[in-house]
Amino acid sequence: MSQLLYDNGTHKCIAFTDLVEGEGIQANQFLIVNNGEGMLLDPGGNLTYKNLLAEMASYFLPAHLDYVFASHEDPDIVASANGWLLITDAKILIANEWTRFLPHFCSKGMTAGRVIGIPAQGMRVNLAGQELFVVPAHYMHSVGNFQVYDPVSKILFSGDLGANLVSGHDAAKVIEGAEAFAAHRAATSMDGFHRRYMGGQKVCRLWTNMARGMDIEWIVPQHGASFKGRETVLAFLDWFEGLESGPDLLTQKDFQFPIPENL
Known part of the structure; x- marks a missing residue:
């Protein structure tokens, strides 16, 4: 299914949810269209490719796709790269670290001249006259991980940050308000996911310092429901800023040899 997040006549943001077929993890895909030209965000893999192509047709012709953005290198992010390179003239934006890994998803020679490496500090992208960040x-x-901020809609497409594991149509839910955010966190085990997958409290704090300087009205992650409104965004930042995660939580018990018999 598709969900129109923003539309001012010339600039649109669309979310696609519940397109994953089979046993793969639920994942959202996104499209930003400005003056008829498009950027596709985290298009997914073969489990979403055909369904996404069909859903996009209501909003946009693939021939006008300028960019495919990959927040990082995971299969649920960009394993369908070969298909998009085959049917469009789009260039793929991915971290410099992953430019030589991307060809493993593609036919030989398909990525030649079609990949733009994102530098560590990020970059600005011109989409038909509108800058995206x-x-x-x-x-x-992931090391070499990026997000897209759209200053027109004030949406931050946050990738795995904010992921909340839901199923089916629940991915189209919009969470609004601090209390609703806290309840959704508890119901979807967001804390557990982020403690396992994020890179430590220092990273959380540095990112939050950056985000507080941005005019964000809506955080839209690659997995699960989204978080809308300034109150909700601030509650999200307050929670994430002090989160202990990843290496913060490891002890010697996590590194044992031989492996205990009860595991």
Whole structure:
């Protein structure tokens, strides 16, 4: 299914949810269209490719796709790269670290001249006259990890940050308000996911310092429901800023040899 997040006539943001077929993890895909040209965000893999192509047809012709953005290198992010390179003239934006890994998803020679490496500090991308911002989100959860901020809609497409594991149509839910955010966190085990997948409290704090300087009205992650409104965004930032995660939580018990018999 598709969900129109923003539309001012010339600029649109669309979310696609519940397209994953089979046993793969639920994942959302996104499209930003400005003056008829598009950027596809985290298009997923073969489990979403055909369904996403069909859903996009209501809003946009693939021939006008300028960019495919990959927040990082995971299969649920960009394993369908070969298909998009085959049917469009789009270039793929991915962290410099992953430009030589991307060809493993593609036919030989398909990526030649079609990949733009994102530098560590991020970059600005011109989409038919409108600047979009590719902002750093390193170690959340991947080294060389990025997000897209759209200053027109004031949406931050946050990738795995904010992921909340739901099923089916629940991915189209919009969470609004601090109390609703806290309840949704508890109901979807967001804390457990982020403690496992994020890169440590220092990373959380540095990212939050950056985000507080941005005019964000809506945080839209790659997995699960989204978080809308300034009150909700601030509650999200307050929670994430002090989160202990990843290496913060490891002890010697996590590194044992031989492996205990009860595991």
